[in-house]
Amino acid sequence: KAGVTQTPRYLIKTRGQQVTLSCSPISGHRSVSWYQQTPGQGLQFLFEYFSETQRNKGNFPGRFSGRQFSNSRSEMNVSTLELGDSALYLCASSLVGGLAGFETQYFGPGTRLLVL
Amino acid sequence: AQTVTQSQPEMSVQEAETVTLSCTYDTSESNYYLFWYKQPPSRQMILVIRQEAYKQQNATENRFSVNFQKAAKSFSLKISDSQLGDTAMYFCAFMTTGANNLFFGTGTRLTVIP
Numbered sequence: 001k002a003g004v005t006q007t008p009r010y011l012i013k014t015r016g017q018q019v020t021l022s023c024s025p026i027s028g029h030r031s032v033s034w035y036q037q038t039p040g041q042g043l044q045f046l047f048e049y050f051s052e053t054q055r056n057k058g059n060f061p062g063r064f065s066g067r068q069f070s071n072s073r074s075e076m077n078v079s080t081l082e083l084g085d086s087a088l089y090l091c092a093s094s095l096v097g098g099l100a101g102f103e104t105q106y107f108g109p110g111t112r113l114l115v116l
Numbered sequence: 117a118q119t120v121t122q123s124q125p126e127m128s129v130q131e132a133e134t135v136t137l138s139c140t141y142d143t144s145e146s147n148y149y150l151f152w153y154k155q156p157p158s159r160q161m162i163l164v165i166r167q168e169a170y171k172q173q174n175a176t177e178n179r180f181s182v183n184f185q186k187a188a189k190s191f192s193l194k195i196s197d198s199q200l201g202d203t204a205m206y207f208c209a210f211m212t213t214g215a216n217n218l219f220f221g222t223g224t225r226l227t228v229i230p
Contacts, residue, residue, distance in 0.1 A: 031216055033216060033217060033218075035218070042220060042221075042222050042223070043207065043218075043220035044220075045217040045218065045219070048216050048217055050216070055216065056215055056216060056217050058217065088159060090161060092161075092218075094216060103216070104151070104163055104166055105216070105218060106163070107153075107160065107161035107162075108160075109158070109159065109160050110159050110160070110161075112159075
């Protein structure tokens, strides 16, 4: 099976712009989670989607949003970019997000976003 | 709130030797899951090993094993016969049952010296 894929792998944006990142989960996986990784804050949970619905949300401002499509692919959007949004954004997928018991999240390679 | 603490920012080990990475966590939950993930320079997060809190037996995956002490809220990772490919950041992570989000520690940078 193909792993989790994320596009694009690298992005450079300027302050005030918006950006959309994409994540395709492992085939058959219906849960997609997003994480932000920065040197200062480490790895932080953004949100999780299952069956096109946001189930969990981390402590991030409303500028960070996401959605999931019927094929389980997910996108996250960051509006009005700030310098502090520069980070590696990781997407992870799992079968049903723990609804059937213990599950593991499998990560994609990440999208590195640089805000200038 | 769940917190995960990795007190060793950096460690090194000679090739073929054994190294143990420490992790402690804090939670009021009684059932949860614990993980060790590895992030090599490529930045791809790779699952190393996982443990369900209700299982008393420590998990083992080839050269990797854990020492899970539930009462002490400790979850250390032992890497035996260290290989150059083990050089990476290692993250300890925690997940409560019913919520599909991971809480990560700050990581331990492991360098395997030839």
